[in-house]
Amino acid sequence: MTHNVVIIGSGGREHALAWKISQSKILNKLYALPGNPGIGNVAELENINPSDFAKVEEFIRAKDIDVMVVGPENPLVEGISDYFAEKMPQLLVIGPKSKGAQLEGSKQFAKEFMERHSIPTARFKSFTSEKDYDAACQFLKELKPPYVLKADGLAAGKGVLILDSLAEAEAELKEMFAGKFGSASSTVVIEEYLSGIELSVFVLTDGKDYLILPEAKDYKRIGEGDTGLNTGGMGAVSPVPFATEEFMKKVEERVIIPTINGLKSDNIDYKGFIFIGLMNCNSDPYVIEYNVRMGDPETEAVMTRIESDLLQHLVSAAKGELASEKIEISEDQALTVIAVSGGYPESYDKGFEIKGLESLTNATLFHSGTKEIDGKICTSGGRVLAITAKGNDIFEAKKRCFEEVSKISFDKMYYRRDIGDDLISLSK
Ligand code: AMP
Ligand code: GLY
Numbered sequence: 231m232t233h234n235v236v237i238i239g240s241g242g243r244e245h246a247l248a249w250k251i252s253q254s255k256i257l258n259k260l261y262a263l264p265g266n267p268g269i270g271n272v273a274e275l276e277n278i279n280p281s282d283f284a285k286v287e288e289f290i291r292a293k294d295i296d297v298m299v300v301g302p303e304n305p306l307v308e309g310i311s312d313y314f315a316e317k318m319p320q321l322l323v324i325g326p327k328s329k330g331a332q333l334e335g336s337k338q339f340a341k342e343f344m345e346r347h348s349i350p351t352a353r354f355k356s357f358t359s360e361k362d363y364d365a366a367c368q369f370l371k372e373l374k375p376p377y378v379l380k381a382d383g384l385a386a387g388k389g390v391l392i393l394d395s396l397a398e399a400e401a402e403l404k405e406m407f408a409g410k411f412g413s414a415s416s417t418v419v420i421e422e423y424l425s426g427i428e429l430s431v432f433v434l435t436d437g438k439d440y441l442i443l444p445e446a447k448d449y450k451r452i453g454e455g456d457t458g459l460n461t462g463g464m465g466a467v468s469p470v471p472f473a474t475e476e477f478m479k480k481v482e483e484r485v486i487i488p489t490i491n492g493l494k495s496d497n498i499d500y501k502g503f504i505f506i507g508l509m510n511c512n513s514d515p516y517v518i519e520y521n522v523r524m525g526d527p528e529t530e531a532v533m534t535r536i537e538s539d540l541l542q543h544l545v546s547a548a549k550g551e552l553a554s555e556k557i558e559i560s561e562d563q564a565l566t567v568i569a570v571s572g573g574y575p576e577s578y579d580k581g582f583e584i585k586g587l588e589s590l591t592n593a594t595l596f597h598s599g600t601k602e603i604d605g606k607i608c609t610s611g612g613r614v615l616a617i618t619a620k621g622n623d624i625f626e627a628k629k630r631c632f633e634e635v636s637k638i639s640f641d642k643m644y645y646r647r648d649i650g651d652d653l654i655s656l657s658k
Contacts, residue, residue: 232258233322233545234294237265237273238280238310239301242568242598242616243526245269246533247299247540249596254541261293267607268597280305283313290314290321297545300325300502303523307335307384311502322548323501326522330493330500333520337380337389337419340520347492349485351517354421356382360407369420370399378421379403383414387462392423424518426511429473430466430528433486433504434543436552440490441543442482443503444535444559445473446528447653452575454648461575462613465649466566467624468531472510472653481508481515489520501548530596530616531564562620565627565650567635568598572642574612582609582641593619593634609640624650 233256237248245268252260252272263286265275278285281304290298298314298321300306309328314321325331332339338356343349353373357366370377377399381389389411393399406415432443446468452458473481485506493500505521505528524532533540538558546555571578580599583606587595596618599611617635621627628650635645 232256233297233541234259234261235297235299235541236261236263236290236293236295237269237299237301238263238286238305240264240266240269241301241526242596242613243524243529244301245596245598246529246616247301247524248273249594250533250536250540251299251544254539256539256541256545259293261289261295263289266597267600267602268595280310281308283310286310287314287317290318296320297322297541297548298324299544301523303331303334303384303521306331306502306522322545324544324548325502326498326500330498330502331522333504334522335384336382336417337519338382338417341419341421343492343496344517347488347495349488349492349517350515352378352422352424354419356417356419358417363404363407366403366418366420367400370396370403373420373422376423378423379406380419380421381406381411381415382417382419383411385411385414388460389414424509424511424516426509426516427472428518429470429508429510429515430525431481431486431506431508432524432528432532433489433506434547434552435490435493435500435502435504436547436550437493437498437500438490438550439552440486441552441555441557442478442486443557444468444532445470445478446525446531448525448528449646449649452646454646456652459575461570463525463527464568464570464646466525466527466531467627467650467653468528468535468564469561470653477510477513477515480513481506485515485517501550526598527566527568527613527616530618531566534564534594534618534620535560535562560620563622563624563627564618564620565624565631566616566618567631567645567649568613569615569617569635569638569640569643569645570613571599571609571611572644574644578612579642580609580611583607584609584614584638584640586638589637590617590634592630593617614640614643624654
């Protein structure tokens with residue numbers, strides 16, 4: 231049986247998912263809502279806002295779609311899976327219902343989940359509104375610097391503050407309670423600082439069984455050498471040299487299995503991706519955060535290493551039949567570079583024509599923030615393109631990737647040239 235599939239979302243992650251699903255042997259027709267011009271090369275687009283569930287439903291019925299893959303977290307936290315479970319129970323949905331989406335939607339919920347299921351994570355306490363300010367300051371005094379403050383709710387990736395001094399932490403805490411991140415920071419999680427190197431682990435689950443997708447590392451800061459402001463992500467590599475078989479075994483036993491069992495024992499019906507942000511602290515994994523979706527830009531690296539049929543895995547996950555699935559992963563090194571608009575993550579101009587897109591020969595191109603204007607592909611966001619190259623090792627992947635990136639240009643284009651450099655010493 232073949233499937234009509236719709237992907238919800240419009241970024242580089244969704245382009246990578248669409249690219250991979252478009253190669254499936256069991257695909258009939260692929261759609262994306264609203265998608266972007268790159269996704270338009272592999273799927274039919276319709277300009278529907280994913281938060282307008284009734285419009286999405288109308289489209290799904292009109293096109294006889296039987297599989298929906300939700301890319302970003304917002305529609306999940308807003309309850310898109312709950313909506314369709316009620317209105318179209320036969321639709322196969324990849325993405326948890328709002329209760330499971332709380333793993334990302336509320337840091338306090340996620341921390342309490344980890345505590346309840348003995349999943350290693352930083353020591354924490356959460357505090358709600360100004361009435362807790364004194365108690366929160368008292369807890370800060372028990373911790374050593376740097377201090378980690380997290381807005382409980384979704385804050386577009388900006389809700390985590392890491393502060394060097396107690397005075398700064400106390401001042402920021404006051405601002406968070408006063409609405410620095412709107413209602414997202416009316417509750418604040420304060421936690422111990424974990425020192426180590428980060429890893430992104432991706433799991434596809436049907437709530438009982440799971441597949442572990444290729445792991446990745448992303449590069450969050452705007453500047454080379456991990457300096458400057460945080461961004462949505464400036465590049466990624468997969469595999470990651472320190473994610474050895476031994477380390478990944480610890481991740482599976484201490485984190486993945488207790489997470490899946492925890493979902494079961496908490497009666498959370500979860501069918502979808504779990505992205506586990508980990509810190510490797512002296513070879514032991516600690517969970518920094520859960521996300522209920524794939525990572526961006528990690529997906530743009532990860533998808534190029536999956537050799538088995540992703541749509542088959544997704545359909546099985548949505549049906550609760552993941553036990554029979556096996557994932558095949560290539561040993562190649564993938565490396566992704568993000569080309570951004572100059573000025574990002576602060577203010578930037580858009581609408582510049584992107585040149586050279588047709589000249590890529592040795593890399594896979596994913597669109598993030600692009601728009602077609604008068605038949606030309608132009609910039610329309612901070613992160614504009616993701617370029618992924620593969621090689622036998624990180625040197626080859628990197629060389630190839632940057633050769634390809636240099637063929638592309640737009641006004642004020644910027645990218646980090648040091649993606650993967652920190653891992654080269656580890657990979658010898
Ligand atoms: P999050 O929004 O939870 O991904 O946090 C953003 C970033 O803050 C993470 O990717 C980490 O680099 C950092 N971070 C979060 N929590 C901690 C922690 N407890 N210790 C050290 N770094 C952290
Ligand atoms: N790359 C991190 C994220 O998608 O949240």
